[in-house]
Amino acid sequence: MVELTLDRIVNLAGDWTDGSRASEQFREIIEDEQTTTEEIEAYLQEAINGSEPYHNKALQDLVNNFGRRLGFEIEYGVYQGRSDTIGYDGHWISTATDDDTHLVVETKTNTAYSIDPGQAGEYMAQFVDEHEVNREQVYGLYVIGEGDVETVSQTVLGSQYRDRMRVITAQRLLDLLEIQEDSGLRHDQVVDVLLPINAVDVGQLVGLVQDVIEFRARRLICHHPYSGTGDTVSGGLRR
Structure with a gap:
């Protein structure tokens, strides 16, 4: 249970x-x-459901x-845009490939206002x-707190960035983290899920992976000889 809430x-x-001290304390x-x-998820729900500017931050x-826990090297972005720095919300680096892969991350609390892929x-x-890196090494990732992700995905698909930009909800990103923790998913596999070919809404892929894992777990339980699905006697022999 989270005792130190965002409000506190x-x-x-x-x-x-x-x-600020508030930012430093929360990151610590x-x-x-x-x-x-579980505590991270509680903070996530508080941030999504809140209406104050600090909830967005x-x-x-x-x-x-989430990116850090998924194995990326991360750089926190700025809350307020400045002329002396790129205004992204985060920068994630993966060294799983021969040439480093960079994700420019933009976070949106909701989709109440239209999202322009041109910003990212x-x-x-x-x-x-x-940074004088190859364009093919750099991707954009929109992470949405809640709202109409499908519309955002279609907007990206209709833009010049459809091959270089992906969309996912914060909850699906957290689901991916839980899958990694439970199944031992490697970091390079995480990157493959987040940056697939010919897909923009990568949250759908995370959901599919989650469904497959749950399906396999149910099958293992149903087919386990001692799962209680049939009558047994001592020693595991059927009557």
Whole structure:
């Protein structure tokens, strides 16, 4: 159970801004290895359901923490855009491939307002120019708190970024983390799920993987000789 809620962090530490004590304290909590996935999920629900600006900032930090727990090297983005830095919400790096793969992450609490893929696309282009990496190494990832993900996916599909941008909900990203923890999914497999060929809504793939794992688990239970599905006697022999 999360005892130090987002509201309480702000009450104790003050305004939640770039470099603030509130931000630092929250990141310390979620980066602590003792903080469980269940506690992270509680923070996620509080951030999505909240209406204050700091709820949006907490969601941004949580999404980046998901990336870290999934095996990426992560760089937290800025809460408020500045002229001296790229305005993305997060930067994830995977070294699972010969050339590092970079994810430029944008977090949206909901889809109440239309989402323009060009925003993340501009950040991607700036990143390529500033870091002198190959364009093929850089992808965009929109993480949505809640709302109409299908519309966002269709918007991306209709844009020039359809081959370089992916969409997923924060909950599906958390589901992927739980799959990794439960099944031992390797980091390179995580990258394959998040960056598939010819798919934009990668949350659907996470859901499919989750369904397959649950189906296999049910089959194992049903076919286990000692599962209680048939009458048995001592020693496991059927009557």
